[in-house]
Amino acid sequence: MFTLQTERLILRDFQPGDFEAFFATTNDPEYQQFYAEEEMTRPFWQKIFTHILEGTAETPRASYQLAICLPDGTLIGTGGVRLEDAANQQASFGCAIGRPFWGHGYATEACRTLFDFAFEQLNIHRIYADTKAKNTRARALAEHLGMQLDGILRQTQFFRGEWWDTAIYSILKNEWKSATDKRR
Template identity: 45%
Template sequence: MFQLKTEHLLIRDMRPEDEDAFVAISQDEKYQRFYDESDCDPNKYRKLTQLFIAQANEVPRRSYQLAIEHQATGAFIGTVCLRLEDNRQASMGCGLSRHHQGQNLMIEAARALADFGFQELNIHRIYAETIGENKAAIHLCRRLGMRQEAHFHQHRFFKGQWWDTVVLAILKSEWEQLPR
C-alpha cells in the first residue's frame, strides 16, 4: 500500500471505508461551486472510490488518487492526486473538507506528493487546470511554485454560464530550486 507521511498527514491509497467521507466532501456547497451538477452526484463519488482503489493495483501505476488522513485523528479529510501522462508529465488535483481548510494541510499534502513525483517518479512537469474563479486552487498552485501557463476564456460551460480556466505548472528543475 502506497503512503507518504508528513508532519500532520498520512497520504495513502484510498480504502473502502473512505467512501462515506469522500461522498460527504463532494456534497458540500462550497466544494460544488466549481463543478457541474452531474459531477456532484453522490453515486459518482462512490464509483470514484472504487476506481481509485482499483487504480492503486495497476502495473505500471498511472494514477495516484490518494486519501489524506489527519494523523492526530485518523480521519479522512480529503484527496490529492497525481495522474501520470506521456512524456514525463503529470496533472495534479485535490479536495479538502471545509472543516480542515485554512490550516495549511492541503499545501502540506500537495508538496509531499509533488516531491514524490519529481524525486521518485522522475516527472519533468506537473500542472493543474482549474476554473479561473477558484482563487483557493490558484493560490495553492502558486504556493507550490507553479506559474500560470495559460488562461482559456469561456472554456467550460456549466451551471448556465461559461467559465474561464487556467493552467499552472512547475518543472522539475524549478522545483529543485525552491527553498525548503
C-alpha cells in the same frame, strides 16, 4: 498499502470502506460551486472512487490519488499525481479538501510531499493542473506550490448558468528543486 507522511498528515491509498467519508468531503456548497451539478451526485463520485481504487492495483502504477488523513484517521480529502504521458514524463495533479479543513495549510503540506514524491521517485519532468479561473483558493494553492500560470483557456465549460474559463498551471522539476533548496 502505499503511504506518504507529512508533518501533520498521512497520505495513503484509498480503501473500499472509505467511500462515505470521501463523498462527505464534497458535501458543501462552497466546495461545490466550481463543479457542474451532475459532478456533485453520489453516482458521479462512486465512479471516481472506483476509478481511484482501480488505479491502486495497476502495474506499472500510473496514478497516486491518495486519501489525505489526520493522524487520528479522519479522512479530510484527496490529493494525487497521475502520470498522463510517460514518454514525456508529464503528470497531472489535483487536490480537494473538505470545507471544515480549509485554511490550515493542509492542502499545501500534502501537495508538497506529493510533488517531492513525483519529481524524485517517479522522475516526472512537469506537473500540471487545471482549475476554474474563478477558483481563487485552488489558484492560491497552485501558487503556494510554486506553479506558474501557463495560460487561461476561455469559456471551456457551461454550467450553473454561465461559461467558465479554465486556468492551467505547471511546475518543472528544476523549478521544484530550486524552490525546495531555498526552503531548506
